[in-house]
Amino acid sequence: MYRKIGLFALMLILATTVVFAQGTKESDKGETIVLRMGDNIPDRSTGWGAVIERINKDFIEMHPEVKITTESYQDQAWQEKVKIYATANQLPDVMKYWSFSTLLQPLVDGKFVEPLDMDTFKQYGYMAGALEGNVYNGQLYGIPVSADLWVIYVNKALFEKAGVPLPESWEDIVASVPKFKAQGIIPMVTDGKDGWPLCELFDNIQQRISGSFKPVADAIDRKARYTDDNFLHTARYIQNLVKAGVFQPDLVTSDYGASRNLFGQERAAMYMMGSWEMGLATDPNFSTSFRENLDVIKFPVIEGGKGSHDDLLAWFGGNYIVNAKSEHKDLALEYLEYYAKVFPAYAWETQATFPAQKVEARESDTIVAKKLLDIAADAKTTSGTPGLDRSTAAFKETHQDLMRRLMSNIITPEAFVVELDAAAEKAAK
Amino acid sequence: MTRYQVLKNAKKSLLAIFLSLFAVAQVFPLLWVASYSLQKSGDLFGPELFSLPTNPVWNNYVRVWFDGKFPQYLTNTLLVVIPSVTLSTLLSFSIAYACTRMQWKLRPVAWFIITIGLTIPIHTTLLPNFIWYNFFGLIDTRIGLIISYVAFSISFNAIIFSGLLAGLPYSMEESAFLDGAKYRHILASIIAPMAATGFATVGVQTFLNHWNEFIMANTYLMSEAKRTLPFSIIRFQGQYSSDYAVQFACMTLVALPPLVLYFIFNRWIVAGITAGAVKG
């Protein structure tokens, strides 16, 4: 008897949970139109995330029937998610992505991206070459959102503590290592786990040695080889930097957040990263002393090398695209245009990031912001898209993997260049 | 004390030390995280070996609960795990019974399918399943997740049950059948209690696996409204990448429910085990 009651109760609980497990379908909510979005900026309370939230709020005020839902993951996870979504035709309506051939081109080829009207967007003050980076087969496929300059952020207080002047060359940095270590400070940190910052380092050091960014593009196009002398010297130089103790000991397992944190918590004196991190200067999660002592310097030169301070590794990485198969294309396109219109002003106001559009410098800008504007203005030559993003996804992964091995001393520079070249050769087919 | 007694005491204390060290090794990592979860993020970088929170920063947990939408994730996890564990246990018991104690031609085929189910890595099935589920409208639904969870746990549970069921004498079913009982009564009232240890082990293991399952939930669920607990740690890592204390608070909070449930059901497992130990 009791068994029967117990069984019935169990069935009832099961049935209820299964029914609830169905969940409610969002489309049942009547008149509301849901715009699905996705990006790689999980922190919505400050910096870039806050700017997007502000833009979204504005947009909803203009279109009260619209609801915006956003999925945010960190870089790698977001890229993987997009691949899965693309396969199942479930891409968001509007999403933040990258302009590189490794990432955007497959989507364009698969007809997942809506072409945009160049004339509409030209009027929003984009820097030279910004929009062009998103053009495939003569069509514009996305709008760039940030100008990415490769720089070194510094913590002036830690430099003073160790008695080290701000470095002009990599030799200066190597010489300062013992002084930093004596104070328990890590000289430089960067995201080694993801690997791409190491590839940027590679391209940049190559330029400082040979004096030009062109060899990288040539190697990818197979007009030059990665086994050429300049690349071999680059590999050797970088491995020596690691051996000298310039980077954090767990370089290859420090992910983006961890390395940024080390810098923000004042454990490291230098942070090699891009201009999009200018928001560090206004990040409330870090101490005021950190923010006040934050500065940024140009990528150092190499003594005896042919590159100068004003040869800038810069590209337009982040972009926004519209899903070609979206059910709300008009709204999505309208959102994109509004974004292009207001983003530079909003972003610069809170010093969130370095936009791909021209901004007015202000008295109240942070030191970092002013310096970045100067660095951009001083640039005599720029690199365009870095090597790792000019080819296939497989090449990019291999390049990253090889950099991690090189900087863990598992592979010799000689073997490194041979394998990198083989990967470039394979990718060119 | 005799020399023998001295030796015996020495052995006992040595044993006690060994067991305690072991206990510390098992528990300390979690305590370390829990302790720093109540401090300020910067304290983690301090020079001390290990510090206890003197001024507990409860706000970290408040942030996890509210910003991290903990109750929502918890509910979602419960809504997925309760049906999936129940279904998995029932289905695996059924097929284990059918394959070990019943006679039918296709038995080896069915059992082979079960064995295969055990060996397939989840990650190979992610992409094909995503397309497949999308076709049936199962993406971003809890039901889709339940189906996946059940599918991947049946094999393992069936093997556990089969071990237990194979050893039982056939006289059980036969005499009950002779007494005029229907099959489902035989199964429910006679065979099942015999396999009580199996139910306990299977129940606990399946529950823990499903509760903590991450990769499928991450791939098949899209909207915030449906996400399960393990995702909150990843989300926090992104959102609070600069605040380690809050990340640790999130990890501790996510670790708590399975722990608590294990403490509660520990007795049942023990009871189940000792009951099964006395055969008959």
Added chain:
Amino acid sequence: MQLLKKPQNNQKQRWYVGVVFPYRRLFIELWGFLVKNLFSDKKTIALLSLPSIAVITFAILSPLVVSLYFSFMEFSGFGAATFVGMDNYQQLVLHDGTFYRALGNTFLLMLVTICIQNPIAFMIAAILTKLKDATSRFLRTIYFIPATLSLVVVTKLWVSIFNPGYGFLNKLLQGIGFKNIQIAWLSNPDTALGSVIWIMVWQGFGWALLFYYSGLMTVPKELEEAAKVDGANKFQLYTKIIVPYLLPVIQSVVVIDVISSLKQMEMVYLSTEGGPGDLTQFIAVYLYQKAFRYSEYGYGNAISVIFVILAVFLTVFIQRIFSERSAQSKRVDA
């Protein structure tokens, strides 16, 4: 419904099983005239087995077929797929050093789990059975705690502990006296693999303990007493009597260890991602990276097909070994 008649006593029942088990079919035919369709009732069989088969086919077998299909293709994940025949397999088996390293790491993990973690778990389980119930229960709970934690928590936890700057391990070593030690446990080529394996073994320990403890509790007291009467000391008791008796349990645990070693993915993915280089690469991680990062989906699927074949082979192999052993011990008993 009538209550079941209890079998006479322990001894007789086991004898009964020993006789019935190998001659099951014959026995059933003898009872056939009474219990005609009991064990062959098609409706019941269908009801019991079909739901499970259906679910597994839907969620596991169909993707496997899709996997096999794509393993012969070159496919980036979306867009066009080109047929390349056995190219992926050729590349994998003949030219892929990382695959073999991943395989090696997987086997190393299996070895460590089966030869180090399991014996320790068995010993501690044995000790626990001899303690007072309350102490035993308390310790069992404590020892099981890591097994209740999600893999994400466990990995993030140990990544923090292994951190060279603020991690507990380095601080401990510095405190003991190794000043200025800053080992990056998970990045240093010498320590990375060991650290990753440590995390896996630490997490899995609780389950092994639970299984062995349950198994040990089923050992009848008469067995131990009979052995003591025969003059066996503790060592002989365990090695010659209890371990053979528990062979089925040990078999289950070994099979589980083998399968879960093969399936290791999240812990590596969330800590080292296979690095530095490919020193901590494991098959499931490599598979995932090839499919989702390198966008070499066909290649990733080739890896998983080989993985499945390997796993099935290993499982059957282990079951063979154990069934020989347990058949031997059963003959000894009966």
